[in-house]
Amino acid sequence: MTPEELSLAIENSLNEALAEGQLELVEGADRPQVKVERPKNRDHGDWATNIALQLSKKVGKNPREVATILSERIQQIDGVTKVDIAGPGFLNIVLDAAAAGELAKTIVEAGKSFGTTTELEGKTINLEFVSANPTGPIHLGGTRWAAVGDSLARVLEASGANVVREYYFNDHGGQIDRFARSLLARAKNEAAPEDGYGGEYITDIANRVLEANPGALESEDPQEAFRAAGVEFMFGDIKKSLHEFGVDFDVYFHENSLFENGKVEELLEKLKESENLYFKDGAWWLKSTDFGDDKDRVVIKSDGNAAYIAGDIAYFQDKTKRPENPADLAIYMLGADHHGYVARLKAAAAALGDDPDMVEVMIGQMVNLVKDGKPVRMSKRAGTVVTMEDLVDIVGVDAARYSLTRYSVDSNIDIDxxxxxxxxxxxxxxxxxYAHARTCAVARNAATAGVERTAFDASLLDSDADSELLAVLGQYPNAVKEATNFREPHRVARYLETLAGAYHRWYGNSRVAPQGEEEVSDLHRTRLWLNDATRQVLANGLGLVGVTAPEKM
Structure with missing residues (x-):
């Protein structure tokens, strides 16, 4: 029995209690949704629910009284062995071995779809992440966003969402000018500008510009020649690095396009009519303090020109008004120095007449590499920072992606x-x-011994190791759901580590292939179902964090 099936059965029990008048909702009260979860102490049962506590005030009864009414009905559900009332009104539920063991068959038959839902079906989510400036290789912070962002996209898709992966290509502003001046100086064999960029990659890009355009230094505007070609080469390198990291985007949005096609100017006139803007000291201000900003922000300067935030507002409007895949929700994944953008972007949505909750901003913290107990501080290629390529060269794509995804983005992390x-x-x-590879090895050995998934007797999965593994397998859909709802894909990675531990212990206690002259029995066949169910969930979960599931190691 899956947790979803048990929740539905308890829901039906509650419906019956309400229909028969045992419980009556007070006027205006809404009915809470039934949820089951694993008790922290497995001695308390297979599943627990706090529905009685949630219902008590809504039906005008104390929690234990509600729990007593519900426990008598839940006890009648097929597969439920025992229901205990604990504490102020928690319901602890014990399933019989057959009901618990059915989960193994359910998982194998569901295959890749196990753990997926349609909860976000029909919703388009624009997920913007990485968006590193095309002035150098992707550093560790951007690498973290690449891993976490792509994993979050996969998790949201597993919940039914249509996810548009987007890269905001910043090709407008002072940083690009400094990049162009750095390339030009390197091509002339001059020292880099004081505020310019260093590192071997500048030499590489400058040489590629000259190779493609030998007359660049003698052109009418050499800096522009190096800017245009240099940005194109640099961004091509960034795309290649991301692709090799397993991350590709649906949309590469050029910031410059907002200014070239007149969207910003058009928007400025429209914004003057918004209640979320006001005129003061010759400028137009956005009421961003209404959304938690430390001060209101200028949108139209006193000289009539657009302030930087005007581009952000125009960009949000573009995301939500596109002919194809207009966003119902825009998630921005930004660096640790962008806290102020949370309020500004919500205020931007409000200024356009949209719901501020259409904007979500995730702030990621710093990443440090550690080797021999000491921080790794510098990349030979980039000159000042450690890059995506540096990390991948040392540990590989899988280890890099997994290690960056398994932590909450709210925390600074040290990668050892x-x-x-x-x-x-x-x-x-x-x-x-290795847990996944081991499940594959067990399946191969079973096939050699003539064990096939022909028979299945769930009641045979009655050992402590079976119960523990089944319990953890049953938690996978909830891990995906929580990763979706909290935008925290690290929950899937941490779950996988728990599952791997349960499987390794089960492996040490449960033989799938017969030994010696032992004949193949239904116990062996049923254990193969459980082994293969574990393989499926490990593969599904590794897929959500963008990591391969090897069959041999």
Missing amino acids: LDVLTKQSNENPVFYVQ
């Missing part, structure tokens, strides 16, 4: 290169991938 290069259980990605 010594751990990630180990082929041992100390390395979390190895631990999880």
Whole structure:
């Protein structure tokens, strides 16, 4: 029995209690949704629900009285062995072995769809992440967003959303000018500008510009020649690095297009009619303090020109008004120095007449590499920062993606290169991938021994190891749901580590292939179902974090 099936059965029990008058909602009260979860202490049962606590005030009864009414009905559900009332009104539910074991068959038959939902079906989510300026290779912060952003996109898609992965290509402003001056100086064999960029990649890009356009230095506007070609080469390198990291985007949006096609100017006139803007000291101001900003922001300067935030507003409007895939929700994944943007972007939505909740902003913290107990501070290629290529060269794509995704984005993280290069259980990605490889090895050995998934007797899955593994497998849909609702794909990675641990323990206690002269039995066949169910969930979960599921290691 899956947690969803049990929740539905309890929901039906509640409906019956309401229909028969045992429980009556007070006027105006809404009915809470039934949810089940695993108790922290497995001795308390297979599943628990706090529906009695949620209902008590809504039906005018104390929680234990509600729990008593519901427990008598839940006890009648097929597959439920026992229902206990704990504490102020928690319901702890024990399933019989057959009901619990059915989950293995359910997972295998569901295959890749196990854990997916239609909760976000019909909703288009624009997910903007990485968006590194095309002035150098992607640094570790951008690498973290690449891993987390792509994983979040996969999680949202698993919940039914139509996700548009978007890269905001910043090709407008002072940083691009500094990049162009740096390339030009390098081509002339001059020192880099004081505010310019260093590193071997500048030499590489400058040489490529000259190779493509040998007359660039003698052109009418050399800086523009190096800017245009240099940005194109640099962005091509960024795209290539991301693709090799397993990350591709549906939309590459050029910031410059907002200014070239007149969208910003057109928007400025429209914004003057918004109640969220006001005129003061010759300028137009956005009431961003209404949304938590520390001060209101100028949108139209006193000279009539657009302030930087005008581009942000125009960009949000573009996302939500496109002919194809207009966003119902826009999620921005920004760096640690962008806290102020949360209020500004919500205020921008309000200024356009949209719901501020159409905007979500995720702020990511810093990443540090550690080797031999000391921080790794510099890249030879980039000159000042460690890049995506540096990390991948040392540990590989899978370890890099997994290690960056398994932490909450709210936390600063230290990536220990010594751990990630180990082929041992100390390395979390190895631990999880090895569990998947082990399930494949078990299946191969079973096939050699003549064990097939022909018979299935769920009641045979009655050992403690079986119960523990089934319990963890049952938590996968909720892990995906929480990762979706909280925008936290690290919950899937952490779940996989728990599942890997349960499987490794089960493996040590449960033989799938017969030993010696032992004949193949239904116990062996049923255990193969459970082994293969674990393989499926490991593969599904690894897919959501963008990491391969190897069959051999």
